[in-house]
Amino acid sequence: MDIESLARQMIREGKKPAEIAPTLANYIKTVKCVSDSYAEELAHAVIEEISYTIGIDDDILVYAPSGVNMGEFGVGSRGTGDFYAHRKIAEIIGNTNATVGVDQMDDAGVIQVDDRYVICTVDGMHSRLSEYPFLAGFHATRATLRDCLVMGAKPIMLFSDIHVADDGDTAKIFDYTAGITAVGELLGVPLVAGSTLRIGGDMVLGDRLVGCVGCVGIAEHLTARKNIKPGDVVLMTEGAGGGTIATTALYSGHPAVVSRTLNLKFLTAAQKLLESPVLTTISSMTDVTNGGLRGDIHEMAETAQCHFIMYENAVRGLVDPKVMEMLGHLSIDYLGISLDALLIVAPPDAIPGITEVVESAGVKISQIGEVQDKNGIGATLIDIDGNAQDFTPKFREAPYTPVKKVVDKQSRPFAEMKEGVHRAAQEAIAKKKRIISYIQNSSIPKQS
Numbered sequence: 001m002d003i004e005s006l007a008r009q010m011i012r013e014g015k016k017p018a019e020i021a022p023t024l025a026n027y028i029k030t031v032k033c034v035s036d037s038y039a040e041e042l043a044h045a046v047i048e049e050i051s052y053t054i055g056i057d058d059d060i061l062v063y064a065p066s067g068v069n070m071g072e073f074g075v076g077s078r079g080t081g082d083f084y085a086h087r088k089i090a091e092i093i094g095n096t097n098a099t100v101g102v103d104q105m106d107d108a109g110v111i112q113v114d115d116r117y118v119i120c121t122v123d124g125m126h127s128r129l130s131e132y133p134f135l136a137g138f139h140a141t142r143a144t145l146r147d148c149l150v151m152g153a154k155p156i157m158l159f160s161d162i163h164v165a166d167d168g169d170t171a172k173i174f175d176y177t178a179g180i181t182a183v184g185e186l187l188g189v190p191l192v193a194g195s196t197l198r199i200g201g202d203m204v205l206g207d208r209l210v211g212c213v214g215c216v217g218i219a220e221h222l223t224a225r226k227n228i229k230p231g232d233v234v235l236m237t238e239g240a241g242g243g244t245i246a247t248t249a250l251y252s253g254h255p256a257v258v259s260r261t262l263n264l265k266f267l268t269a270a271q272k273l274l275e276s277p278v279l280t281t282i283s284s285m286t287d288v289t290n291g292g293l294r295g296d297i298h299e300m301a302e303t304a305q306c307h308f309i310m311y312e313n314a315v316r317g318l319v320d321p322k323v324m325e326m327l328g329h330l331s332i333d334y335l336g337i338s339l340d341a342l343l344i345v346a347p348p349d350a351i352p353g354i355t356e357v358v359e360s361a362g363v364k365i366s367q368i369g370e371v372q373d374k375n376g377i378g379a380t381l382i383d384i385d386g387n388a389q390d391f392t393p394k395f396r397e398a399p400y401t402p403v404k405k406v407v408d409k410q411s412r413p414f415a416e417m418k419e420g421v422h423r424a425a426q427e428a429i430a431k432k433k434r435i436i437s438y439i440q441n442s443s444i445p446k447q448s
Contacts, residue, residue, distance in 0.1 A: 007046050026039075059431065083290075083295070092428050092432065099222070104224065107121060107287065123213060128250075129209075145183065153219035162177075165209075166199075223279070224284060232370070234367065235345075235367050236342065237341050237365045241338060242261050245337070252402070257322055269358045270342060272357050290397075293315065308369055332400050
């Protein structure tokens with residue numbers, strides 16, 4: 001419970017401090033085992049602090065609202081809304097002259113230093129793994145290492161961030177860190193830096209855990225999405241999922257499936273490729289995460305300006321049988337959910353060498369598609385009956401828990417929401433320019 005947000009909401013509704021304080025005190029007592037007097041004193045302190053900020057109209061402190069909430073726009077839900085928001089973030093960042101920048105929507109950012117490339121990536125833990133810190137750290141680490149490896153880079157170090165709400169047990173920090181370092185030690189990549197804080201300091205009650213893990217790597221040959229070209233083929237390795245599949249299993253009554261996600265097949269296969277001369281024959285690599293195969297193929301097609309043809313019969317055989325059984329039982333679209341499989345795009349004559357290296361790591365791999373320059377930018381799925389279907393991401397990734405199935409029913413015109421989001425992004429760009437100009441003009445001494 002964010003008592004600061006609650007107090008601000010009640011103030012916006014026109015309620016007086018005398019009305020707000022009892023409500024805040026009741027929420028505080030619901031979460032914390034504290035006396036009535038302490039809860040009341042804390043409630044009044046919150047109201048007092050917020051009162052000093054009401055009415056401030058300083059440019060640097062006020063943002064232009066979009067009128068669209070994160071949840072209703074699907075930010076973080078790996079669908080069309082999320083992809084649109086990320087492209088707006090790229091616009092705000094602007095042209096950085098990076099070798100691979102955020103505008104390319106790739107798995108990691110890249111800059112060139114002398115004759116080498118430095119890769120940086122970061123992945124947030126799955127929000128529903130707050131009660132399972134080890135799993136949260138383990139899968140976030142796998143994710144960031146995947147994003148580094150698919151750029152053709154050798155991971156050299158990890159960094160982490162963890163925030164636990166005020167009432168969370170300190171042990172969550174340690175269990176989360178153990179999950180990170182379990183993967184790091186298995187792969188020989190050290191955790192070297194990080195940050196540990198509370199969520200919202202004293203203002204957020206409860207025991208929610210959030211965090212991320214990042215990775216820095218070094219490469220000599222990049223396998224970025226912009227290298228994809230017509231005539232290439234698409235290969236995919238077997239996948240059993242990570243944080244998303246573990247969450248699905250835990251919150252849908254299939255806990256035994258969680259253990260299927262505790263493997264390093266993707267990472268070991270990618271490492272083998274990095275150690276082999278076949279790496280230079282690969283156009284691009286990525287992992288099946290953002291909105292599942294639907295989302296990743298869509299983003300690859302946008303970046304490469306190509307059309308993908310995907311074959312469902314080939315894909316189905318690469319999904320872990322136990323995972324596929326669970327998804328089928330729960331009526332979850334396996335093509336719209338993170339499978340944590342490795343996607344490789346390469347010329348046809350590179351297939352034998354790539355296949356040999358991946359299979360030497362004990363990992364299955366098959367061709368699942370091809371790249372064309374006709375039919376426009378996008379993707380087509382040839383389903384199990386041989387019918388051609390449009391293969392684009394939905395507004396959100398496939399709803400994979402009971403809560404997500406309820407949330408998925410929300411509807412508001414996407415065009416209307418996009419307008420508000422676009423406007424807010426433009427306001428942020430203008431604000432950035434104003435503040436930069438202010439700092440430059442006020443900090444640089446005038447020449448006499």
